[in-house]
Amino acid sequence: MDENEKILDDITRQEYKYGFVTDIETDTIPKGLNEEIIRMISAKKGEPAWMTENRVKAYRQWLTMSMPHWAHLDIPEIDYQDIIYYAAPRTTPKYNSMDEVDPELKATFDKLGIPLEEQMALSGVAVDAVMDSVSVKTTFKETLAEMGIIFCSMSEAIRDYPDLVRKYLGSVVPYTDNFFAALNAAVFSDGSFCYVPKGVRCPMELSTYFRINAAGTGQFERTLIVADEGAYVSYLEGCTAPRRDENQLHAAVVEIVVMKDAEVKYSTVQNWYPGDKEGKGGIYNFVTKRGICRGENARLSWTQVETGSAITWKYPSCILAGDNSVGEFYSVALTNNFQQADTGTKMIHLGRNTRSRIVSKGISAGQSQNSYRGLVKVSKKAVGARNYSQCDSLLIGDKCGAHTFPYVESDNRSAVIEHEATTSKISDDQLMYCNQRGIATEEAVGLIVNGYAREVLNKLPMEFAIEAQKLLAISLEGSVG
Amino acid sequence: MLEVKNLHCTVEGKEILRGINLSVRTGEVHAIMGPNGSGKSTFASVLAGNQKYEVTEGEVSFDGMDLLGMSIEDRARAGLFLGFQYPVEIPGVSMANFMKLAVNEQRKYRGLEPLSAGDFLRLMREKSAIVELDSKLTSRAVNEGFSGGEKKKNEIFQMAMLDPKLAILDETDSGLDIDALRIVATGVTKLHRPDNATVVITHYQRLLDYIVPDYVHVLYKGRIIYTGDKSLALKLEEQGYDWLINQYQ
Numbered sequence: 001m002d003e004n005e006k007i008l009d010d011i012t013r014q015e016y017k018y019g020f021v022t023d024i025e026t027d028t029i030p031k032g033l034n035e036e037i038i039r040m041i042s043a044k045k046g047e048p049a050w051m052t053e054n055r056v057k058a059y060r061q062w063l064t065m066s067m068p069h070w071a072h073l074d075i076p077e078i079d080y081q082d083i084i085y086y087a088a089p090r091t092t093p094k095y096n097s098m099d100e101v102d103p104e105l106k107a108t109f110d111k112l113g114i115p116l117e118e119q120m121a122l123s124g125v126a127v128d129a130v131m132d133s134v135s136v137k138t139t140f141k142e143t144l145a146e147m148g149i150i151f152c153s154m155s156e157a158i159r160d161y162p163d164l165v166r167k168y169l170g171s172v173v174p175y176t177d178n179f180f181a182a183l184n185a186a187v188f189s190d191g192s193f194c195y196v197p198k199g200v201r202c203p204m205e206l207s208t209y210f211r212i213n214a215a216g217t218g219q220f221e222r223t224l225i226v227a228d229e230g231a232y233v234s235y236l237e238g239c240t241a242p243r244r245d246e247n248q249l250h251a252a253v254v255e256i257v258v259m260k261d262a263e264v265k266y267s268t269v270q271n272w273y274p275g276d277k278e279g280k281g282g283i284y285n286f287v288t289k290r291g292i293c294r295g296e297n298a299r300l301s302w303t304q305v306e307t308g309s310a311i312t313w314k315y316p317s318c319i320l321a322g323d324n325s326v327g328e329f330y331s332v333a334l335t336n337n338f339q340q341a342d343t344g345t346k347m348i349h350l351g352r353n354t355r356s357r358i359v360s361k362g363i364s365a366g367q368s369q370n371s372y373r374g375l376v377k378v379s380k381k382a383v384g385a386r387n388y389s390q391c392d393s394l395l396i397g398d399k400c401g402a403h404t405f406p407y408v409e410s411d412n413r414s415a416v417i418e419h420e421a422t423t424s425k426i427s428d429d430q431l432m433y434c435n436q437r438g439i440a441t442e443e444a445v446g447l448i449v450n451g452y453a454r455e456v457l458n459k460l461p462m463e464f465a466i467e468a469q470k471l472l473a474i475s476l477e478g479s480v481g
Numbered sequence: 482m483l484e485v486k487n488l489h490c491t492v493e494g495k496e497i498l499r500g501i502n503l504s505v506r507t508g509e510v511h512a513i514m515g516p517n518g519s520g521k522s523t524f525a526s527v528l529a530g531n532q533k534y535e536v537t538e539g540e541v542s543f544d545g546m547d548l549l550g551m552s553i554e555d556r557a558r559a560g561l562f563l564g565f566q567y568p569v570e571i572p573g574v575s576m577a578n579f580m581k582l583a584v585n586e587q588r589k590y591r592g593l594e595p596l597s598a599g600d601f602l603r604l605m606r607e608k609s610a611i612v613e614l615d616s617k618l619t620s621r622a623v624n625e626g627f628s629g630g631e632k633k634k635n636e637i638f639q640m641a642m643l644d645p646k647l648a649i650l651d652e653t654d655s656g657l658d659i660d661a662l663r664i665v666a667t668g669v670t671k672l673h674r675p676d677n678a679t680v681v682i683t684h685y686q687r688l689l690d691y692i693v694p695d696y697v698h699v700l701y702k703g704r705i706i707y708t709g710d711k712s713l714a715l716k717l718e719e720q721g722y723d724w725l726i727n728q729y730q
Contacts, residue, residue, distance in 0.1 A: 432529075434571075436563050451622065
């Protein structure tokens with residue numbers, strides 16, 4: 001191993017820095033999954049009967065389904081009876097002021113770099129924080145309410161806005177959609193709900209912070225965002241989890257409804273615990289994210305920076321139903337050590353003159369496997385549909401894998417679909433050039449990787465882009481051989 | 482400033498440098514010439530620390546330090562600059578970001594505080610004027626889509642930013658049109674001071690019209706076989722290397 005390789009190797013082996021556990025009293029239910037458990041979750045949350053029935057229906061559907069195995073992933077057998085499906089910090093999760101928040105909990109979010117007060121005061125970001133299963137804090141609620149914007153936990157939404165929830169929940173990702181979506185519909189414990197009324201432009205970034213803390217639990221959150229006609233909202237989610245030797249399951253569902261002339265930007269910085277450098281532990285991240293552009297000129301944009309999780313299975317998608325609607329997917333997926341990622345998007349063109357754009361940047365290091373999987377589908381009626389896809393892979397070292405699985409199904413002759421793909425490596429010449437300017441290999445790799453991902457990072461809101469940049473560099477520490 | 486003694490190196494088992502001796506004092510300009518394949522670029526790379534080459538014998542002291550014992554980045558931070566013959570592209574990384582990191586790494590090494598954003602931008606503006614580098618280029622990615630001339634100007638711009646004690650310019654004149662050559666060469670001349678030194682590797686006398694060398698060395702088969710003053714370059718331009726090689730053999 002020469003000097004550069006050694007440094008690369010060291011860089012890519014850095015430890016996960018969010019691996020701490022918060023010592024906080026947790027209210028959990030017994031392990032396992034059956035109708036009784038589902039009714040118990042629903043009862044714990046004080047849900048109305050219709051919600052309980054929805055859950056039971058989803059559970060029965062789930063029983064008839066099996067795990068999908070088509071992804072380029074090696075997923076160990078998961079024992080669904082060995083998971084705790086509900087865990088909540090015991091402190092009553094309702095706060096009117098910061099003084100009421102459990103100090104341990106506050107410390108946790110401080111450690112994660114999201115001090116709630118500071119966020120409130122300085123950045124103008126409204127934050128909903130979900131610890132284990134329950135939403136612990138939603139900031140800025142009052143400010144938003146003045147504009148008619150609803151931003152609250154899913155539990156509160158079910159209680160306070162049942163009509164909106166019943167109208168839209170499951171309308172984009174029905175419980176019949178797939179194995180994990182059915183599981184989520186049955187057991188989801190909380191999540192965020194956002195409704196932006198007609199013509200309202202949400203003046204601040206909305207953000208949800210997800211944290212798995214309790215051991216042996218799964219996290220199943222459910223997010224629903226509705227942007228009514230002419231509305232605009234930019235939404236960001238971040239995720240971390242403690243280091244544990246066992247694998248933990250995260251099966252979330254995000255649904256987005258974008259009406260005529262509305263726009264939603266959804267950004268994710270996913271940094272679930274990826275497992276250690278031998279591949280032990282880590283989160284199984286099996287997530288269904290989908291949005292629909294229902295009306296004309298609707299716009300939906302997904303941006304994701306994926307650096308965490310042992311296994312990622314996730315395809316944020318756009319159904320472009322409204323004429324002239326636009327779907328975008330910008331992704332940086334970084335895998336290191338023994339991580340596996342199979343991620344991409346689906347762009348379903350239904351309306352006339354619909355446009356979609358896919359920019360996927362994969363970075364594989366260590367012995368990881370990183371796949372892009374994307375579907376561009378153009379229906380008969382989608383006259384004048386256009387898609388542009390760009391899938392780039394960057395390899396660091398020679399033990400990792402990068403794969404691209406683009407699927408194109410076009411039933412319309414007028415469609416224009418473009419696909420570009422590149423694969424590259426960080427060259428010795430690039431490292432030499434940086435070194436000669438006084439930049440050590442470790443920094444040089446971070447610099448080159450960030451440059452490679454620039455186009456996607458630029459799509460993130462400023463403060464998160466900086467966070468994501470650091471995360472990319474850190475996640476690579478210890479990577480090439 | 483630079484003292485090279487009996488330097489030998491190999492690449493993939495093949496000996497390229499076979500005992501180079503060279504002494505460069507502050508305030509001097511040295512030119513290294515020689516036929517293709519004589520080891521000129523290898524010599525520059527070895528001084529910079531490129532690990533493709535294995536040093537098998539010899540010593541190099543730079544500013545009193547054991548150069549061969551230093552990492553590539555420490556050599557750079559200590560004030561050794563290499564102007565690359567083929568500058569590489571780093572997509573997505575802006576010149577400004579790249580230089581900011583480079584300048585601040587050097588400052589850190591020397592125990593100085595990082596430059597403020599304002600001071601840095603001022604420095605960039607001032608230094609890019611030396612090589613008439615379009616200020617738009619500094620907001621573009623490192624060397625990406627730069628023309629041959631722009632890349633070479635960009636090397637000298639970086640040299641100006643880092644203000645090295647010793648600059649080694651590897652065929653900085655190759656691929657330049659007449660105007661670009663003048664700009665690059667006068668840029669180098671402007672940067673030359675009594676307290677620094679420059680080593681230029683070139684095939685052509687025309688560069689030396691601008692950068693007037695104190696010594697001209699001829700490298701052949703991994704050794705310096707002849708050293709003269711600036712008139713040697715003119716003679717080589719007229720007569721080629723054969724007379725020297727014959728004399729050497």
